[in-house]
Amino acid sequence: MQSYSHDSRILVALDCIIFGFDGESLKLLLIKRNFEPESGKWSLMGGFLDAEENLEDAATRVLFKLTGLRNNYLEQLQTFGTVSRDPVERTISVVYYSLVNINDQDPVTLKEHNASWIALTNKPDLIFDHDHMVEAALRQLRYKASLYPIGFELLPEKFTVPQLQKLYEAIYDIKLDRRNFSRKILGTELLIATGEKDQSSATKKAQLYRLDQQKFQRYLSGYQAFLPEFTNFSL
Amino acid sequence: MQSYSHDSRILVALDCIIFGFDGESLKLLLIKRNFEPESGKWSLMGGFLDAEENLEDAATRVLFKLTGLRNNYLEQLQTFGTVSRDPVERTISVVYYSLVNINDQDPVTLKEHNASWIALTNKPDLIFDHDHMVEAALRQLRYKASLYPIGFELLPEKFTVPQLQKLYEAIYDIKLDRRNFSRKILGTELLIATGEKDQSSATKKAQLYRLDQQKFQRYLSGYQAFLPEFTNFSL
Numbered sequence: 001m002q003s004y005s006h007d008s009r010i011l012v013a014l015d016c017i018i019f020g021f022d023g024e025s026l027k028l029l030l031i032k033r034n035f036e037p038e039s040g041k042w043s044l045m046g047g048f049l050d051a052e053e054n055l056e057d058a059a060t061r062v063l064f065k066l067t068g069l070r071n072n073y074l075e076q077l078q079t080f081g082t083v084s085r086d087p088v089e090r091t092i093s094v095v096y097y098s099l100v101n102i103n104d105q106d107p108v109t110l111k112e113h114n115a116s117w118i119a120l121t122n123k124p125d126l127i128f129d130h131d132h133m134v135e136a137a138l139r140q141l142r143y144k145a146s147l148y149p150i151g152f153e154l155l156p157e158k159f160t161v162p163q164l165q166k167l168y169e170a171i172y173d174i175k176l177d178r179r180n181f182s183r184k185i186l187g188t189e190l191l192i193a194t195g196e197k198d199q200s201s202a203t204k205k206a207q208l209y210r211l212d213q214q215k216f217q218r219y220l221s222g223y224q225a226f227l228p229e230f231t232n233f234s235l
Numbered sequence: 236m237q238s239y240s241h242d243s244r245i246l247v248a249l250d251c252i253i254f255g256f257d258g259e260s261l262k263l264l265l266i267k268r269n270f271e272p273e274s275g276k277w278s279l280m281g282g283f284l285d286a287e288e289n290l291e292d293a294a295t296r297v298l299f300k301l302t303g304l305r306n307n308y309l310e311q312l313q314t315f316g317t318v319s320r321d322p323v324e325r326t327i328s329v330v331y332y333s334l335v336n337i338n339d340q341d342p343v344t345l346k347e348h349n350a351s352w353i354a355l356t357n358k359p360d361l362i363f364d365h366d367h368m369v370e371a372a373l374r375q376l377r378y379k380a381s382l383y384p385i386g387f388e389l390l391p392e393k394f395t396v397p398q399l400q401k402l403y404e405a406i407y408d409i410k411l412d413r414r415n416f417s418r419k420i421l422g423t424e425l426l427i428a429t430g431e432k433d434q435s436s437a438t439k440k441a442q443l444y445r446l447d448q449q450k451f452q453r454y455l456s457g458y459q460a461f462l463p464e465f466t467n468f469s470l
Binding site: 055 | 324
């Protein structure tokens with residue numbers, strides 16, 4: 001078999017920031033490590049890229065292993081590659097982030113991996129450069145959520161506008177005006193009224209909506225979608 | 236020395252999409268390869284990550300080697316990692332893109348590397364997955380340029396509004412309305428009038444501006460900068 005003469009072959013890791021939402025706060029799925037290195041400390045879920053494995057497949061595998069979920073929102077964020085980032089051995093890490101519905105999780109799988117949902121506001125210090133990874137993922141999530149409605153993966157299939165507002169409040173760690181938010185989000189015409197009402201007391205029987213998936217996909221399908229409409233600096 | 240038991244150590248390449256602007260069209264700095272593999276074909280400028288080298292340093296090195304430039308706009312785009320993307324050996328590639336001023340280039344260095352500036356509209360087919368990399372970089376450039384004025388690195392230090400308009404027209408491959416563009420770009424208050432006029436005939440002695448670097452940095456420094464102001468879906 002052919003190969004390049006360059007001799008620096010390097011371990012490639014994948015780390016995954018998994019965001020969830022429990023109706024009140026934005027959470028991270030974190031691992032309390034019961035393996036070396038850094039046993040006893042907290043980290044993101046990760047793994048190594050195999051020689052015969054596509055990068056995207058490896059990310060899907062890592063996510064699936066911990067959550068039992070496939071086909072979730074999973075996006076490549078950035079590759080971290082400082083020489084000393086992993087004290088054991090030179091390793092670069094391709095970082096992905098994912099949005100999952102906490103209720104879809106299999107508690108048995110979580111327990112097997114010693115994993116817990118922890119509110120972002122209570123995040124413990126993580127190993128290596130994992131804190132920086134979380135910061136970068138949160139920045140990206142906030143950035144994207146400012147451009148278009150995102151994060152429906154974090155909600156049940158049918159949701160109320162107040163639930164969506166709580167999600168946005170959790171993402172930005174702010175309080176939003178109820179009327180303004182409702183007007184803006186309904187103004188995007190991405191929500192379809194189901195005609196049903198939420199029966200839980202918390203949301204006072206508010207209207208249940210679901211996302212117009214087709215419209216949303218068109219919405220996301222390229223800069224043209226929001227270039228004239230969604231920026232002040234439109235051309 | 237410690238190491239992980241995982242045994243898939245992989246070559247890590249860096250590839251760099253280098254955008255330039257000659258006043259008329261958006262160009263790419265491409266290499267006509269006089270080395271294997273794929274000698275005689277066109278590719279991006281690339282290199283391998285060394286074991287003792289930070290990822291960002293490697294990207295800077297690759298860019299410097301070809302352009303003789305440091306401190307240019309250089310941003311990590313995405314990591315490409317399909318198993319078969321490089322037929323010689325499994326190699327993942329961390330892709331960066333850079334914006335440079337064509338006039339800053341050293342012609343000798345370019346010749347040494349068999350490199351040429353080629354208009355995006357005339358781009359030849361590139362090796363491996365390099366065409367996909369260019370597409371992704373162009374998408375990112377267009378996306379960013381729709382959010383805020385970007386691309387000043389592609390212009391001389393002092394420039395006219397018509398020159399900036401031509402740059403935007405080249406980035407999007409469209410014609411823009413002169414008045415509208417001028418109103419919007421001056422409305423950002425990111426340009427400082429130098430009091431000088433462009434003496435070249437092409438721009439009819441238009442006012443020369445320069446970028447307000449401090450304001451621009453604040454502008455870019457996080458989603459907060461444009462969250463309330465630069466999106467329709469602001470909270």
